[in-house]
Amino acid sequence: MSGFPIYYRALEKATKLLSLLLLMVFAASFLMPLYWMVTGSFKLQTVTMAVPPEFFPSNPTLENWQNLFSNMWPVWRWVVNSVAVSLLTVVLVLLISSLTGYGFGKKKFPGSNALFFILLSTMFLPNQVIMIPLFLLVRALHLTDTTLGVYFAMALPMLSSPFGVFLIKQFCSSIPDELLDAAKIDGASEWVTYTKIVLPLLKPALAALSIFTFNQAWNYFMWHMILAVDKFQYTIPVGASFIARTPAFGKTVTNVGLSMAGGTFGAFFMIVFFIAFQQYFIKGITIGAVKG
Amino acid sequence: MELILDIKTLAKNMWKGRSGYLFIAPGYLAFLAFLLVPLLFAISLSFYKSSFDISARQFVGFEQYLRLASDPVFKKALLNTINYTVVIVPATLLISLVIALLIDPLGMRLQSFFRGAFYLPGIAGGVILSVVWLWIFNPTYGLLNYTLGLLGIEPVLWLSSAPQSFWAVCAVVLTFTVGQPIILFLAGLAGIPQDVLDAALVDGASGLQKTWYIRLPLLRPVILFVLATQTIQVFQLWEVIFMLTRGGPYNSSTSLVYLIYQTAFISAKYGKASAIGVVLLLIIMAVTILQMRFWKDTDL
Numbered sequence: 001m002s003g004f005p006i007y008y009r010a011l012e013k014a015t016k017l018l019s020l021l022l023l024m025v026f027a028a029s030f031l032m033p034l035y036w037m038v039t040g041s042f043k044l045q046t047v048t049m050a051v052p053p054e055f056f057p058s059n060p061t062l063e064n065w066q067n068l069f070s071n072m073w074p075v076w077r078w079v080v081n082s083v084a085v086s087l088l089t090v091v092l093v094l095l096i097s098s099l100t101g102y103g104f105g106k107k108k109f110p111g112s113n114a115l116f117f118i119l120l121s122t123m124f125l126p127n128q129v130i131m132i133p134l135f136l137l138v139r140a141l142h143l144t145d146t147t148l149g150v151y152f153a154m155a156l157p158m159l160s161s162p163f164g165v166f167l168i169k170q171f172c173s174s175i176p177d178e179l180l181d182a183a184k185i186d187g188a189s190e191w192v193t194y195t196k197i198v199l200p201l202l203k204p205a206l207a208a209l210s211i212f213t214f215n216q217a218w219n220y221f222m223w224h225m226i227l228a229v230d231k232f233q234y235t236i237p238v239g240a241s242f243i244a245r246t247p248a249f250g251k252t253v254t255n256v257g258l259s260m261a262g263g264t265f266g267a268f269f270m271i272v273f274f275i276a277f278q279q280y281f282i283k284g285i286t287i288g289a290v291k292g
Numbered sequence: 293m294e295l296i297l298d299i300k301t302l303a304k305n306m307w308k309g310r311s312g313y314l315f316i317a318p319g320y321l322a323f324l325a326f327l328l329v330p331l332l333f334a335i336s337l338s339f340y341k342s343s344f345d346i347s348a349r350q351f352v353g354f355e356q357y358l359r360l361a362s363d364p365v366f367k368k369a370l371l372n373t374i375n376y377t378v379v380i381v382p383a384t385l386l387i388s389l390v391i392a393l394l395i396d397p398l399g400m401r402l403q404s405f406f407r408g409a410f411y412l413p414g415i416a417g418g419v420i421l422s423v424v425w426l427w428i429f430n431p432t433y434g435l436l437n438y439t440l441g442l443l444g445i446e447p448v449l450w451l452s453s454a455p456q457s458f459w460a461v462c463a464v465v466l467t468f469t470v471g472q473p474i475i476l477f478l479a480g481l482a483g484i485p486q487d488v489l490d491a492a493l494v495d496g497a498s499g500l501q502k503t504w505y506i507r508l509p510l511l512r513p514v515i516l517f518v519l520a521t522q523t524i525q526v527f528q529l530w531e532v533i534f535m536l537t538r539g540g541p542y543n544s545s546t547s548l549v550y551l552i553y554q555t556a557f558i559s560a561k562y563g564k565a566s567a568i569g570v571v572l573l574l575i576i577m578a579v580t581i582l583q584m585r586f587w588k589d590t591d592l
Binding site: 015016019020022023026027030031033034036037040048049050051052053095096097099100101102103104107108109110112115118119122124125126127128129130131132133134135136137156157159160162165190194215218219221222226237240241243244245254256259260262263266267270271274275278281282285286 | 302320325394402416417421426530549580
């Protein structure tokens with residue numbers, strides 16, 4: 001680089017600074033709604049409706065949070081519901097995808113190509129199409145009568161994850177056949193080979209898939225919305241949406257501060273989860289798209 | 293004789309591959325029970341007239357589809373869905389590409405900071421973001437009209453007038469769709485070999501020239517992937533509409549999926565809703581096939 005004149009260096013530095021500034025502006029505008037929501041949750045009803053708006057709560061109040069945690073809405077129950085549904089989905093998807101993906105990736109059997117093709121062709125299926133039959137199934141089986149039934153019903157449309165199977169199959173193809181053959185020669189059964197050799201090798205893919213699935217299950221709003229018949233069955237997004245859209249008893253407008261507290265509460269768990277597992281999130285996004 | 297032999301070898305091969313069948317069995321059964329059979333049932337349901345009591349459904353042939361063809365609300369939903377796609381997908385692509393190109397030259401720490409910052413709204417999700425946008429869009433005490441007022445612009449009824457409601461939905465969706473493409477583009481940019489860029493520098497290429505002639509062509513597979521996934525996602529746009537406008541006013545912001553929701557789960561017209569679902573399915577299939585073919589043609 002030493003061959004370049006000084007003004008070039010200065011120009012480079014200026015562009016760098018300018019692009020950093022531009023990025024800051026972009027990021028600030030994309031994060032503005034979240035900032036507005038969090039600070040709004042600490043504003044009194046009168047302040048939330050004030051013109052001009054207060055950019056930072058000058059008299060922060062905990063009233064909205066106290067209201068949120070009062071007995072009107074079972075918000076902690078929603079957390080339990082969301083966590084239970086998402087975890088159940090992750091466990092079932094991991095189990096099913098790893099078994100099926102390994103079967104398609106490493107086993108030779110007649111019809112495997114055709115069966116895999118049928119599965120893969122539904123990867124981009126719009127979920128709303130199968131929600132009607134699944135809803136009728138859930139209704140006919142009275143799954144929403146019990147808590148466990150609701151959780152299973154909420155996980156139902158995500159169970160057969162063509163994406164998960166595809167991902168694991170791709171990952172399996174990087175496992176050398178010699179390794180599996182060696183295990184066979186050593187007398188390992190199919191099941192032992194799968195649990196002791198294949199599963200450990202699939203760990204990175206399974207980690208990415210579980211984060212991806214957890215996030216997807218958490219935000220599977222429409223299906224949760226359709227299934228939940230009372231407020232004890234809501235998941236967090238459903239609950240937050242109800243608070244934001246339904247005025248309290250005897251009121252005509254929704255309580256903005258309370259809505260913001262509900263929204264902040266709803267966003268909190270996923271954001272903490274994201275910060276804790278950021279690397280896996282990114283892997284989960286790029287794993288399907290960028291080869292290698 | 294030959295046929296018998298064939299069946300014999302097939303049976304032999306199937307027996308040999310029995311562990312394969314066992315491994316795929318749980319997943320494939322779940323796939324059949326909770327995806328393929330429901331899908332086929334939905335398609336068959338679209339040829340019936342059916343209300344809340346599904347056992348009393350009546351076969352009507354193609355009537356549901358013929359009715360849709362002359363249904364103004366359906367036409368509006370279809371047109372809106374296409375318009376949403378035409379607005380949101382290119383905008384997402386452009387914004388995320390520009391942001392990714394700005395982030396790419398930064399150091400590791402700043403990169404991961406900005407990557408996280410732009411992905412954060414997507415993590416919160418469309419429903420949660422809509423909760424705060426309901427307030428921001430409020431005509432009398434919302435932040436947006438206040439800010440516009442400072443610029444001398446009259447208050448706008450963002451959610452209760454057309455076509456503003458359509459643009460309001462677009463804007464909110466854009467705030468959380470860019471995160472994922474940015475991460476994909478950054479991964480793609482990181483994969484471009486440094487020696488190619490160095491060679492261009494030696495040849496005297498400017499920063500913009502390097503981007504235009506080297507980075508963008510090399511990013512093409514990622515761009516196509518983002519186009520495909522975003523198109524499919526926007527075609528299924530629903531939650532923001534549900535939260536902000538309920539499709540209104542006068543269906544000006546409704547979408548196909550919102551109409552499916554309304555028809556099936558509010559009005560309990562399962563046959564009609566299934567027919568709309570099949571139309572959506574066909575469109576998404578067509579788009580996917582088109583994009584796959586395009587993919588093949590470009591040799592990537």
